[in-house]
Amino acid sequence: MSVIKQVTRDEWRFWHRTKLAATIIIIGTLLTLVSAVVNTLEMQHASHEREHLQQSAQAQFLEQPDRHPHRMVHYGHYVFRTPSALSIIEPGVDAFTGTSIFLEGHKQNTAMFSDQRQASGMTRFSSLTPSFLLQVLVPLFIILIGYASVTREKEAGTLNIMITQGINVWHLLLGKYFALVSSGLLMLLPLIIAAIWASIKGESALITSSFVAGYILYILVWSGIVLAVSAINKKNSASFAILVSLWIVLCILLPRIGSSSAAAIAPSPSKLEADFAVKEELRKLGDGHDAADPAFEQLKKNLLTKYNVDKVEDLPINFRGTVAQYSEKKLTEILNQFAEKRMQEELEQAHIARQFGWVTPTTAIRSFSMLVAGTSLETHHRFLREAEKLRFDFVQSLNKVHQDNLSYEADANRNKNADATKAARVDAANWQVLSEFSFKPDTAQTRLFRSAIYAVQLFFWFGLIVLLLRFAVRRIS
Amino acid sequence: MQKEMIVASSLCVRFAKQTVLDEVNFKVGQGEVFALLGGNGAGKSTTLKTFLGTIAPQSGTATVMGMSVTKDIDSIRQKVAYLPESVMLYGHLTGVENIKYFLSLADIEKSAPDIEQALMRVALQKSAWHRPMSNYSKGMRQKTAIALALLREAPVLFLDEPTSGLDPNAIDEFNRLIKTLAADGATVFMVTHDVYGACQVAHRIGLLDNGKIVGMFERKDQAHIDTEEVHAAFSARSQQ
Numbered sequence: 001m002s003v004i005k006q007v008t009r010d011e012w013r014f015w016h017r018t019k020l021a022a023t024i025i026i027i028g029t030l031l032t033l034v035s036a037v038v039n040t041l042e043m044q045h046a047s048h049e050r051e052h053l054q055q056s057a058q059a060q061f062l063e064q065p066d067r068h069p070h071r072m073v074h075y076g077h078y079v080f081r082t083p084s085a086l087s088i089i090e091p092g093v094d095a096f097t098g099t100s101i102f103l104e105g106h107k108q109n110t111a112m113f114s115d116q117r118q119a120s121g122m123t124r125f126s127s128l129t130p131s132f133l134l135q136v137l138v139p140l141f142i143i144l145i146g147y148a149s150v151t152r153e154k155e156a157g158t159l160n161i162m163i164t165q166g167i168n169v170w171h172l173l174l175g176k177y178f179a180l181v182s183s184g185l186l187m188l189l190p191l192i193i194a195a196i197w198a199s200i201k202g203e204s205a206l207i208t209s210s211f212v213a214g215y216i217l218y219i220l221v222w223s224g225i226v227l228a229v230s231a232i233n234k235k236n237s238a239s240f241a242i243l244v245s246l247w248i249v250l251c252i253l254l255p256r257i258g259s260s261s262a263a264a265i266a267p268s269p270s271k272l273e274a275d276f277a278v279k280e281e282l283r284k285l286g287d288g289h290d291a292a293d294p295a296f297e298q299l300k301k302n303l304l305t306k307y308n309v310d311k312v313e314d315l316p317i318n319f320r321g322t323v324a325q326y327s328e329k330k331l332t333e334i335l336n337q338f339a340e341k342r343m344q345e346e347l348e349q350a351h352i353a354r355q356f357g358w359v360t361p362t363t364a365i366r367s368f369s370m371l372v373a374g375t376s377l378e379t380h381h382r383f384l385r386e387a388e389k390l391r392f393d394f395v396q397s398l399n400k401v402h403q404d405n406l407s408y409e410a411d412a413n414r415n416k417n418a419d420a421t422k423a424a425r426v427d428a429a430n431w432q433v434l435s436e437f438s439f440k441p442d443t444a445q446t447r448l449f450r451s452a453i454y455a456v457q458l459f460f461w462f463g464l465i466v467l468l469l470r471f472a473v474r475r476i477s
Numbered sequence: 478m479q480k481e482m483i484v485a486s487s488l489c490v491r492f493a494k495q496t497v498l499d500e501v502n503f504k505v506g507q508g509e510v511f512a513l514l515g516g517n518g519a520g521k522s523t524t525l526k527t528f529l530g531t532i533a534p535q536s537g538t539a540t541v542m543g544m545s546v547t548k549d550i551d552s553i554r555q556k557v558a559y560l561p562e563s564v565m566l567y568g569h570l571t572g573v574e575n576i577k578y579f580l581s582l583a584d585i586e587k588s589a590p591d592i593e594q595a596l597m598r599v600a601l602q603k604s605a606w607h608r609p610m611s612n613y614s615k616g617m618r619q620k621t622a623i624a625l626a627l628l629r630e631a632p633v634l635f636l637d638e639p640t641s642g643l644d645p646n647a648i649d650e651f652n653r654l655i656k657t658l659a660a661d662g663a664t665v666f667m668v669t670h671d672v673y674g675a676c677q678v679a680h681r682i683g684l685l686d687n688g689k690i691v692g693m694f695e696r697k698d699q700a701h702i703d704t705e706e707v708h709a710a711f712s713a714r715s716q717q
Binding site: 006017161167 | 553
């Protein structure tokens with residue numbers, strides 16, 4: 001044990017005295033720290049802004065004067081989702097999908113205000129999120145620090161002296177491994193601090209500790225890859241070239257190939273195609289704004305029969321409001337059908353892309369990180385479903401006001417003159433139809449259950465590294 | 478002969494179809510300096526690597542202190558010290574730090590006075606002790622490595638071309654040191670192509686050619702082995 005400790009200590013002493021490795025460690029740690037701090041501040045700012053916007057959107061809606069109820073349907077309303085506490089480290093899909101939706105009648109709007117959408121031109125890819133740093137750049141830093149861990153001993157001849165002095169090669173490699181892991185953990189320090197902060201902010205301790213454990217496992221894997229390659233090769237240059245190539249393949253190429261393969265294996269229609277298909281279906285429903293549309297003839301007959309009257313003017317309810325309700329219900333069913341199909345396609349693609357975690361640890365940690373942090377596609381889909389439910393309830397409540405509180409005659413004549421328009425308004429007290437939107441993160445158990453397979457992928461990688469190190473030890477011995 | 482410390486018995490090493498060591502036999506006793514002399518490709522380094530356990534013999538036996546290199550290499554490595562042709566300890570550490578580090582790897586603890594005494598014994602100038610080893614000359618690095626061997630109390634030293642690249646003064650100094658170590662009971666096995674140096678320091682010289690021991694020269698009552706005799710045999714073999 002003391003030999004392992006000595007080797008670890010000497011490795012640190014070497015990094016300290018040669019300056020280069022020490023500089024890389026400092027840069028890596030500072031970069032992650034700065035990124036975490038900046039992201040936290042941005043999130044806090046966004047959170048305050050979101051809270052302010054949520055309140056002002058609600059207040060503006062409620063402050064609307066007496067109006068025709070259908071105008072309020074189109075006036076719409078915003079809902080905002082508070083991102084999970086760990087999204088300061090792992091923004092996940094939120095950066096692309098956004099965290100707010102504009103709710104209005106007859107439409108299912110996509111989420112908006114994502115970081116990526118708000119950025120433009122040159123700044124679009126400039127945001128260095130802590131998760132990107134940890135998943136992509138930290139492995140590169142570990143390579144720069146450790147590519148010569150063993151090859152420099154070979155080139156200098158000190159490894160020969162150690163071996164002929166009877167040092168246990170496992171002890172030597174473990175000592176160097178712990179040194180490399182500890183340098184990686186140092187760069188992980190901001191993540192650990194952020195995880196503690198998230199726990200204080202109410203995130204489950206089980207989640208934050210699993211999140212940190214996943215990244216520790218990732219550091220263990222990359223440190224192992226670096227050490228094994230350095231131990232197997234004879235020259236610093238060969239070790240460096242192989243490791244940088246591996247980094248490009250594992251961190252850059254394979255995750256992208258994963259996404260592209262998923263899109264190729266489970267193709268989904270383009271937005272234009274999807275919109276066209278939706279429009280095609282909706283056209284069959286008839287225009288909900290036009291109560292005389294033949295599509296509502298059967299509804300009209302049923303109502304006349306039900307209330308035993310001859311014409312819609314004699315109905316005790318506003319037929320136009322009923323049509324609006326009926327039309328919105330049918331329309332929502334179709335929109336939901338398309339939305340569910342779309343979400344299934346997205347999930348299928350995500351599942352295919354995530355299988356690449358078996359061929360690259362970067363995809364494994366990315367999937368694990370997003371699912372544990374609650375910034376995954378699954379969470380986004382739940383947000384869309386909950387927001388849609390709220391939209392439907394809010395629109396139908398206004399349609400009900402339209403049906404019950406506004407006479408058909410006043411409604412039908414609303415465009416005749418100014419007085420008629422005024423007469424076709426309902427009291428602003430009717431705008432109290434908004435339910436409070438509160439999106440809660442998935443439970444710790446749900447998130448851990450979903451991410452378990454990706455933890456297995458990381459353990460699989462760790463197992464591979466142990467085998468690789470065993471091979472390296474045998475080769476050196 | 479005193480206690481047999483290093484023994485090669487019908488030692489054969491082959492790489493693919495090429496025989497590198499062919500029925501090599503010799504014995505080195507305690508306190509003896511044995512030089513294996515030969516030209517390039519004679520099999521000197523292979524012999525050395527066989528005793529250090531980095532090459533496995535196809536037949537015959539090689540033992541160090543009675544232990545077989547094929548069965549007890551870990552135990553052998555605890556007992557021997559090896560000085561490669563170019564001793565490269567850690568350039569980022571000082572001489573003293575290098576010694577402390579390598580001792581700690583062997584799980585040996587020595588006090589600062591012990592280390593200083595060893596460094597004085599190998600005549601490494603005091604001003605160099607706490608300087609980074611990257612500034613050391615080859616001779617200084619060798620002295621540090623020998624000081625390490627002394628502190629490890631290694632009874633057997635394997636040296637690979639120890640005087641190559643050293644200036645004449647450093648060679649004399651090195652030879653004196655090796656003789657002192659042998660007088661104190663250490664067994665020294667060195668491979669070299671330096672005829673003069675081997676004759677100066679060795680008790681016996683084995684002449685290796687094409688993987689075979691073709692001559693054995695011994696210091697009897699003289700201060701050193703007859704250089705001319707060895708040189709003649711060496712040259713004759715080289716011209717064949």
